[in-house]
Amino acid sequence: MRKGFPVTEHDHDHDHDRTVKPMVDEITDFEVLEIALRELCIEKGLFTAAEHRLFTEFAEQIGPTPAARLVARAWLDPDFKRLALTDALTASKEVGVDWLEPTGFGTPSDFVAFKILENTPTVHNVIVCALCSCYPRPILGNSPEWYRTPNYRRRIVRWPRQVLSEFGLALPDNVEVRVQDSNQKHRFMVMPLRPRGTDGWTEDQLTEIITRDCLIGVALPTPGVTTNIITKTRPAVRPIAN
Amino acid sequence: MSNAAERAEQLALISRLKATYPEVPEWPMPDQMTHDHFLAYMKNPHDVGGELDVPAAYENKEEEQWELMTYVLCEVLGMRGIWVSEERRRIGNVDVGRAVYLGIPYYTRWLWSVGRMLLEKGYLSWGELTDRLAEVQDRYAGGLAGRLPQAHPKAEGDGSKVKRNAHHLEAAGIGDPQVFAGKADAAKFKAGDRVRVRELPALFYTRTPEYVRGAEGVIAEATYESPAPEDETWDRPDAKPEWFYIVRFKQCELWDAYTGPMIDTLQTEIPERWLEAAR
Numbered sequence: 001m002r003k004g005f006p007v008t009e010h011d012h013d014h015d016h017d018r019t020v021k022p023m024v025d026e027i028t029d030f031e032v033l034e035i036a037l038r039e040l041c042i043e044k045g046l047f048t049a050a051e052h053r054l055f056t057e058f059a060e061q062i063g064p065t066p067a068a069r070l071v072a073r074a075w076l077d078p079d080f081k082r083l084a085l086t087d088a089l090t091a092s093k094e095v096g097v098d099w100l101e102p103t104g105f106g107t108p109s110d111f112v113a114f115k116i117l118e119n120t121p122t123v124h125n126v127i128v129c130a131l132c133s134c135y136p137r138p139i140l141g142n143s144p145e146w147y148r149t150p151n152y153r154r155r156i157v158r159w160p161r162q163v164l165s166e167f168g169l170a171l172p173d174n175v176e177v178r179v180q181d182s183n184q185k186h187r188f189m190v191m192p193l194r195p196r197g198t199d200g201w202t203e204d205q206l207t208e209i210i211t212r213d214c215l216i217g218v219a220l221p222t223p224g225v226t227t228n229i230i231t232k233t234r235p236a237v238r239p240i241a242n
Numbered sequence: 243m244s245n246a247a248e249r250a251e252q253l254a255l256i257s258r259l260k261a262t263y264p265e266v267p268e269w270p271m272p273d274q275m276t277h278d279h280f281l282a283y284m285k286n287p288h289d290v291g292g293e294l295d296v297p298a299a300y301e302n303k304e305e306e307q308w309e310l311m312t313y314v315l316c317e318v319l320g321m322r323g324i325w326v327s328e329e330r331r332r333i334g335n336v337d338v339g340r341a342v343y344l345g346i347p348y349y350t351r352w353l354w355s356v357g358r359m360l361l362e363k364g365y366l367s368w369g370e371l372t373d374r375l376a377e378v379q380d381r382y383a384g385g386l387a388g389r390l391p392q393a394h395p396k397a398e399g400d401g402s403k404v405k406r407n408a409h410h411l412e413a414a415g416i417g418d419p420q421v422f423a424g425k426a427d428a429a430k431f432k433a434g435d436r437v438r439v440r441e442l443p444a445l446f447y448t449r450t451p452e453y454v455r456g457a458e459g460v461i462a463e464a465t466y467e468s469p470a471p472e473d474e475t476w477d478r479p480d481a482k483p484e485w486f487y488i489v490r491f492k493q494c495e496l497w498d499a500y501t502g503p504m505i506d507t508l509q510t511e512i513p514e515r516w517l518e519a520a521r
Contacts, residue, residue: 025387034315035391037353039393042398047324106417108316108317109316109317131291142305174503176506238390
């Protein structure tokens with residue numbers, strides 16, 4: 001009756017079949033639904049297999065590197081920084097991201113409205129979408145799971161300093177914490193301040209310390225730190241095929 | 243196949259899934275329903291900002307193949323003019339109701355929205371969907387045995403007669419929201435203006451969070467013109483675009499007993515219909 005759902009053997013303790021069945025690797029309800037819908041869409045001509053492949057290839061190559069490079073370049077080049085803060089779409093192109101791709105009008109869910117929020121010595125920005133998970137996917141890749149959780153979304157808008165402290169980020173009282181709730185068509189990213197101890201660094205070196213978490217605003221770039229704050233990762237049952 | 247005991251067990255499981263306030267009887271009489279409770283039931287479940295919660299251990303998640311395929315499915319349907327993403331957000335984040343919203347995985351709701359939309363708009367019949375679900379289950383009956391689940395469309399359909407929105411063609415090469423530029427009335431507000439978020443009796447869908455309604459803020463920027471999400475979500479190509487604004491609020495005014503410094507702020511984007519001049 002619970003066909004397709006990979007539940008463990010039910011765990012109440014009445015006494016029927018005590019023999020241990022071998023672990024059966026069953027297709028999940030989710031996989032069944034996705035396959036059925038995709039097949040029917042293609043058979044009905046809603047889209048072609050080639051169009052599906054095209055978008056899959058787009059989705060597989062997005063990630064946070066162009067965003068980090070954009071910020072590194074802005075740290076090194078005041079003209080580029082001005083461009084990034086006034087015309088983030090053009091600045092994105094210079095690091096290889098065209099927000100019109102792959103459809104010609106942007107990804108349907110991310111639109112073509114991108115704004116970079118500048119951190120200053122007196123303002124620290126942090127982003128959230130309290131309604132769903134709006135996130136600058138084309139330039140930052142898919143959002144981390146914690147960013148999508150109701151927990152982060154409920155709390156960051158109301159208790160930002162407490163939530164930031166859980167990421168190990170304590171900001172002084174004379175720095176304004178500015179929460180950007182991105183709940184319409186704009187997508188936002190934070191431009192952190194260049195940290196001390198990076199004089200003479202190249203764009204590549206700087207790019208390495210501008211982690212995804214710094215661009216969300218839950219961390220600050222730090223020389224020697226090239227990983228995100230949250231590293232614990234729940235493995236997938238059947239991860240994305242290579 | 244299930245037997246009577248298994249059916250009873252599943253019914254017992256379902257009986258424990260509560261979706262109502264415990265202090266009010268289920269299926270209340272109209273006089274038992276207070277205004278506040280009505281608002282709570284009518285609130286869009288996606289609008290969680292400011293709800294009470296305690297710290298939790300945040301973690302990442304490796305993406306499942308079906309999750310990537312679900313994301314792609316939704317986006318390709320948008321790319322080909324079957325829907326706009328605002329239709330997905332309503333169907334998958336709001337129409338599901340609170341129990342499903344909080345109870346099933348993130349991308350499962352994306353999938354749910356696809357099935358629901360295809361049925362509602364007449365692209366699929368219930369029978370076609372149900373038969374195909376059963377067929378896919380049967381293909382993998384007895385387990386995957388080392389196989390990866392895969393889609394095998396029987397043919398590629400003729401897409402030339404499929405009903406599609408005008409938006410995916412009109413916006414091509416231009417972008418969304420750029421395609422709406424110049425189509426709204428003159429902006430009512432400008433940067434620096436003080437505004438109040440209206441308290442509209444919004445039923446069914448909105449993207450103006452409850453936590454800013456009634457609050458006063460300052461226009462940080464007039465951003466772009468676009469139809470409001472409350473129109474886009476119901477596929478209304480006739481909807482007139484309006485101006486959107488980033489509004490800045492002082493946290494100490496927005497929240498009762500805000501615990502941080504007075505200088506902290508919050509910004510969010512709001513369509514013009516939700517704003518009025520503050521005096």
